[in-house]
Amino acid sequence: MIESNYLLTDEQMMQFITKGYLVLRNELPNQLHQSIMNQINHVMHNEGNPGNNILPRVPDIQQLFDTPTVKGALSSVLGPDYYMHPHRHCHYNQPGNETPGGGQWHKDGYWSSMRSHRPWWAMIFYYTHDITEDLGPTAIMPGTQYYEKFIDEQGETLLPTGKAGTMVLVHFDLWHRASLNVSPLDRYMLKFQFLRLRAPEIPTWNHQSKEMIVPEGTPATHLNLWQDVWDWLRGERLIKQDNNSTSEKRLLSLQINLESEDPTVRGRSADELGQLGAAASSCAPSLGNLLNDPVETTALNAAYALGHLETQGINTLISHLTEGSTLIAERAAYGLQAAGDEAIPELLRVMKHADEKRRALAAFVLGMIGSSAGEVTSTLISSLQDESEWVRRNAVEALGMIKNADESIVLALAKVLKDSLRSETNDASDSNNQTAKTSYVVSQRYITNKIGYTAALSLLRTGHVGDVREAVSSLAEALHSQDRYVRAYAAEALTHLRTAEAVDILIRYYRSSRWCPDTSKTSTF
Structure with missing residues (x-):
């Protein structure tokens, strides 16, 4: 402690x-x-x-x-x-x-x-x-x-x-x-x-004040983004303010400022509208337009502001997630993360979208929200069969972030991990060539088994839930993965589980993999 x-x-x-x-x-x-x-x-x-x-x-x-x-x-x-x-x-x-x-x-x-x-x-x-x-x-x-x-x-x-x-x-x-x-x-x-192995439930630092006090000298202003991180780390949702007293004149002024030639003015106006919450919902379409702003700082403020505008903000973000360019969709995803549980029903609908990018982003947001409400768990498990590796991987990671994971998640992740290990025996070059059209797949070359890597990480986060035998079995196989990071995660997950079987597997594994820090090319014994 x-x-x-x-x-x-x-x-x-x-x-x-x-x-x-x-x-x-x-x-x-x-x-x-x-x-x-x-x-x-x-x-x-x-x-x-x-x-x-x-x-x-x-x-x-x-x-x-x-x-x-x-x-x-x-x-x-x-x-x-x-x-x-x-x-x-x-x-x-x-x-x-x-x-x-x-x-x-x-x-x-x-x-x-x-x-x-x-x-x-x-x-x-x-x-x-x-x-x-x-x-x-x-x-x-x-x-x-x-x-x-x-x-x-x-x-x-x-x-x-x-x-x-x-x-x-x-x-x-x-x-x-x-x-x-x-x-x-x-x-x-x-x-x-x-x-981090799990989403925060309470503050884990010397927390004294619920109020977010911004330090002097911040290089830019992102009040809604910072508030999202602050509240998430505290394990709490943003407390909606009663801003019905906001004058129509002030709202109109802020909406006009969203079209200013000065990106700083646009960004600050977006930030202030997000602070007003649902009272600024009439400005949602204008904020949505700023998701394509050439100045990224302004676009981020618009995304997080929309995340605080409740139904109108969520609908605007979903529209841009499903219909906008990849850049706009990614920015909308961050805003939906800030919207929290209220965005889940619409995100579940996006999980059926024809475009793999939209499905993948929806899975990412569901993981960031971390709730098992409604059909989130079953939808993510179903997405493990998606034809897109990007969608499958996002679903795998999202399942590892669910706050109240159940045994169905662990069993699904164990199966995914085993399946990914079997695929390692195939010709890797042929496999990569088949999916090279997706830029996501050909990035991160330092991870050779992306699905297995993410499944092992998610089991590190959730493998202790329910009957752990399937988790232990899959992690034991993963100790022999061709991907060094899959092996590392598997060893750590088994260490966390610490069942008699897990410990026995680790002892046998470490006997043949122990590194001697004193041995070098100049050593003779």
């Missing part, structure tokens, strides 16, 4: 929500950081970058993530049962790095079929040594975690610095890059990824 004084405060949580990062100061002695750096230096120069094996190669690194400071921060953002993802990497920035600017601005490759604004994922950047701007720390652009497009010079570049042991906790989708190392020293940064 983490002591409460190590959990984040409301102010820190709001900084993470609005700016996408927090700098953590680790309490471990400098001698440990120096030892870790020396070990990494030896490995990098004598054996090369160990990639995902950096932790077993330098086991002392685990001490960093076992400190109350780090566990408290991750528990606050991702819940107390968060999971360290098997992908981790040592970023080595050599002196005199000649790459212009030190690297390109980017988001990390994501592990789901669509990026989530809500923090299901996070990353930590750890520096083994004192980090100054001269050493080329990883640059971040605060507040950009919700943007698909890079905002370039419109954003602020921040170079987090500090003493050895400095850690930067970032929203998984924050734009970042390596900066130029102009020092004579090597710069090492360890990147570790973490994921």
